[in-house]
Amino acid sequence: MKNFEFLFTAWMVVWVVFFVYEVSVARRISQVRQELEQLKQQLRQG
Amino acid sequence: MRTRSIFTIFVTLLMFAAGYAALFIAPDEKTMHAIQRIFYFHLPSWIAMFGAFCVVFYANVAYLITRKPKWDALGVSGVEVGVVCCTVGLITGPLWAHPVWGIWWTWDARLTSTFVLWLLFIAYLLLRGLLEDPEKKASLSAIFGIFASLDIPLVYLANRLWRTQHPQPVILGGQGSGLDPTMGRVLLLCVIAIFCVMILMLIDRYRLELLRNECAELRFEIESHNADTQSFGGAGSSASTANEPALPKAVR
Numbered sequence: 663m664k665n666f667e668f669l670f671t672a673w674m675v676v677w678v679v680f681f682v683y684e685v686s687v688a689r690r691i692s693q694v695r696q697e698l699e700q701l702k703q704q705l706r707q708g
Numbered sequence: 709m710r711t712r713s714i715f716t717i718f719v720t721l722l723m724f725a726a727g728y729a730a731l732f733i734a735p736d737e738k739t740m741h742a743i744q745r746i747f748y749f750h751l752p753s754w755i756a757m758f759g760a761f762c763v764v765f766y767a768n769v770a771y772l773i774t775r776k777p778k779w780d781a782l783g784v785s786g787v788e789v790g791v792v793c794c795t796v797g798l799i800t801g802p803l804w805a806h807p808v809w810g811i812w813w814t815w816d817a818r819l820t821s822t823f824v825l826w827l828l829f830i831a832y833l834l835l836r837g838l839l840e841d842p843e844k845k846a847s848l849s850a851i852f853g854i855f856a857s858l859d860i861p862l863v864y865l866a867n868r869l870w871r872t873q874h875p876q877p878v879i880l881g882g883q884g885s886g887l888d889p890t891m892g893r894v895l896l897l898c899v900i901a902i903f904c905v906m907i908l909m910l911i912d913r914y915r916l917e918l919l920r921n922e923c924a925e926l927r928f929e930i931e932s933h934n935a936d937t938q939s940f941g942g943a944g945s946s947a948s949t950a951n952e953p954a955l956p957k958a959v960r
Binding site: 668672679683701705 | 723727730731741742743745746749750753789792795796799800803804806807902905908909912913915916919920922923926927929930933
């Protein structure tokens with residue numbers, strides 16, 4: 663298949679960009695959740 | 709949480725189906741052959757981007773009218789997701805252009821206006837990072853977001869209004885435009901798949917922003933509690949008010 667490398671790269675770009683972004687959001691969510699737990703604990707301890 | 713997991717699995721399967729259809733089911737285009745199949749990822753990423761930036765415009769206007777933080781959260785979420793979709797479009801475009809045009813990039817009206825749109829929303833994200841006061845941050849971002857959104861119709865109309873190196877519209881392009889029915893169905897599947905990915909990312913990003921707001925509220929509560937205990941041993945409401953850190957309305 664002619665120009666297959668360009669087609670394959672484009673297909674990989676779609677997956678990689680979306681996947682990396684989703685993972686980064688998931689990581690940020692877990693970090694904020696941890697922070698939220700710490701703050702709640704801090705608040706309970708007064 | 710269960711619904712979200714089901715939706716994630718559904719979107720992943722849809723993406724695999726769309727990829728399979730684009731690579732193996734769609735018929736070969738007569739002149740460009742295999743490289744034309746990039747179109748099945750390229751166009752849907754732009755449609756998803758337009759969707760995300762329409763959400764941004766709506767959320768920013770809603771924020772300026774209501775001043776509710778949830779609209780600001782939706783606005784910034786839409787911008788980030790829109791920039792991601794725009795990045796995919798900006799990378800897949802040159803990957804198609806190089807074998808077809810012989811160049812990676814040209815400064816025609818469509819490409820330039822798209823690049824400007826990408827830069828504008830990157831600037832939006834940078835602007836948010838520079839501002840400390842949440843209320844000011846939300847207001848300025850909303851105004852800037854609306855201003856940046858004005859480039860969206862320009863991007864859409866660029867290859868209709870001006871002669872561009874970028875191909876003329878294939879869909880809704882008037883006489884002589886249109887797609888083979890199988891190509892049309894494959895394209896529709898790809899548009900649905902990438903649009904669903906955009907919605908999934910938007911939901912997650914919005915959740916993150918709401919959690920951040922919740923964190924800011926708790927931090928404020930702790931700070932005001934600490935200020936209370938420091939001033940006159942925590943006694944006297946007037947003293948505690950004087951030391952209370954100001955929480956901007958955007959977080960309240």
